[in-house]
Amino acid sequence: MTGRVVLITGGNRGIGLATARRFAADGYRVAVTSRRGDPLDDTITVVKCDVTDTDSVDSAVSEIEEALGPVEILVSNAGITDDGLVLRMKDDSFTRVLDTNLTGGFRVARRVVRSMMRGRWGRIVFVSSVVGLGGQAGQANYAASKAGLIGLSRSLAKEFAGRNITVNVVAPGPIRTDMLAELTDDQRQAMLAVVPLGRLGEADEIAAAIHFLASDEAGYVTGSVLPVDGGLSMG
Numbered sequence: 444m445t446g447r448v449v450l451i452t453g454g455n456r457g458i459g460l461a462t463a464r465r466f467a468a469d470g471y472r473v474a475v476t477s478r479r480g481d482p483l484d485d486t487i488t489v490v491k492c493d494v495t496d497t498d499s500v501d502s503a504v505s506e507i508e509e510a511l512g513p514v515e516i517l518v519s520n521a522g523i524t525d526d527g528l529v530l531r532m533k534d535d536s537f538t539r540v541l542d543t544n545l546t547g548g549f550r551v552a553r554r555v556v557r558s559m560m561r562g563r564w565g566r567i568v569f570v571s572s573v574v575g576l577g578g579q580a581g582q583a584n585y586a587a588s589k590a591g592l593i594g595l596s597r598s599l600a601k602e603f604a605g606r607n608i609t610v611n612v613v614a615p616g617p618i619r620t621d622m623l624a625e626l627t628d629d630q631r632q633a634m635l636a637v638v639p640l641g642r643l644g645e646a647d648e649i650a651a652a653i654h655f656l657a658s659d660e661a662g663y664v665t666g667s668v669l670p671v672d673g674g675l676s677m678g
Contacts, residue, residue, distance in 0.1 A: 449657070450507060450514045451475045452494055452551055453521030455483065457620035458570060461646035462518055462653050463487050469654075474507040474514075476521065494521045494547030495539075504554045513558035516657045519548040520570040522588070524622065526581050537584040544588035549595060552610075556603060565608035566657040569596050570649070573616045573672045589614075593668055600666035609665035611656045616672025618644040639674030 449466045453459045454475025460483070467473045467486040475483070480491025488510055492503035507514060522544040525536045552567055559565025574582055575589025593612055600610040617623060617634045623643070626634075635641060652671045655661055670676040 446470065446472060447515045448472045448507070448511045448513060449474070449516040449518065450504070450551075450555060451518040451520055452492070452547070453477065454487070454518075455479075455481065455489065457622065458615065458618060458646045458649045459518070459520040462520070462650040465647070465650040465654050466516075466657075471516070472511045474511055476503055494551060495542050497550055500547075500550045500554055504551070508558070513562060514555040515559065515562065515564060516566045516568075517552060517555050518568050518570065518653055518657070519551055519592075521547055521551075522570070524582070524585050526585065528581055529583050532584065537587075540584035541588045541591070544585070545591040545595065548592055552595075552599060556599070556608065559608050560603065560606045563607050565603070565606070566661075567596070567599065567608065567610040568653050568656050569593075569610075569612045570653070571612045571614045571668070573614050573670060573676050576614055576668075576670065576676050577678075596668075597666045604665060607662075609656070609662065611661075611664060611666070612668045613649060613652050613656065614668055614670045614672065614676065615649050616644055616670070616675040618646055618649060620646060637675060638672070639677065642673065644671060644673060 449471045451459050451463050454463045455477035463475050474488040476492035490503045493499040569592040571592045572589040574586045578586045596610045596612045
């Protein structure tokens with residue numbers, strides 16, 4: 444029962460929700476953001492937030508601080524896709540994904556790191572993707588945003604290491620979530636064909652990796668990228 448305050452962006456479903464439930468079960472004070480702000484259960488505080496809007500981020504974090512206390516652990520998970528081949532991709536499709544997945548992560552981290560610095564303790568975990576490591580045809584915007592999180596996290600890791608704040612990245616492979624369910628059967632089978640373990644991952648497996656990186660035991664781990672992808676990123 445740590446009582447530490449955890450904020451998970453995009454925590455209303457999939458990996459974010461699995462992570463929220465994992466922390467809540469261990470006694471953390473958990474808040475999640477979502478665009479609609481629909482309630483979940485009594486163990487998780489839900490706050491409406493649009494990570495593409497700085498004022499919305501500031502308001503959401505202020506609400507969490509008032510209800511639960513200063514954020515000590517941030518899991519930056521909010522993200523979208525808008526797939527398409529580059530020659531057909533509109534500027535808005537590219538910039539909207541970057542603004543949500545990458546700049547949104549920056550906005551939230553910038554806001555919560557203030558209290559972490561004052562407390563001289565903090566954990567930031569960005570949820571990237573194996574696509575950010577190896578690229579993917581038809582997902583140039585998504586891959587760029589997820590690759591950008593790695594550069595962002597390592598820069599933050601160096602800036603804030605002196606305040607005992609660690610910053611790391613988890614890079615999931617194909618995980619059984621609503622986002623993956625939007626793909627066709629052929630697309631899913633093509634993914635499975637190149638995963639050495641030969642199966643989809645589960646959201647709880649990503650949550651376990653995030654939970655470790657946010658723990659006291661991971662205090663000497665910073666600037667790392669942890670693939671949780673069934674071996675896919677080995678090539």
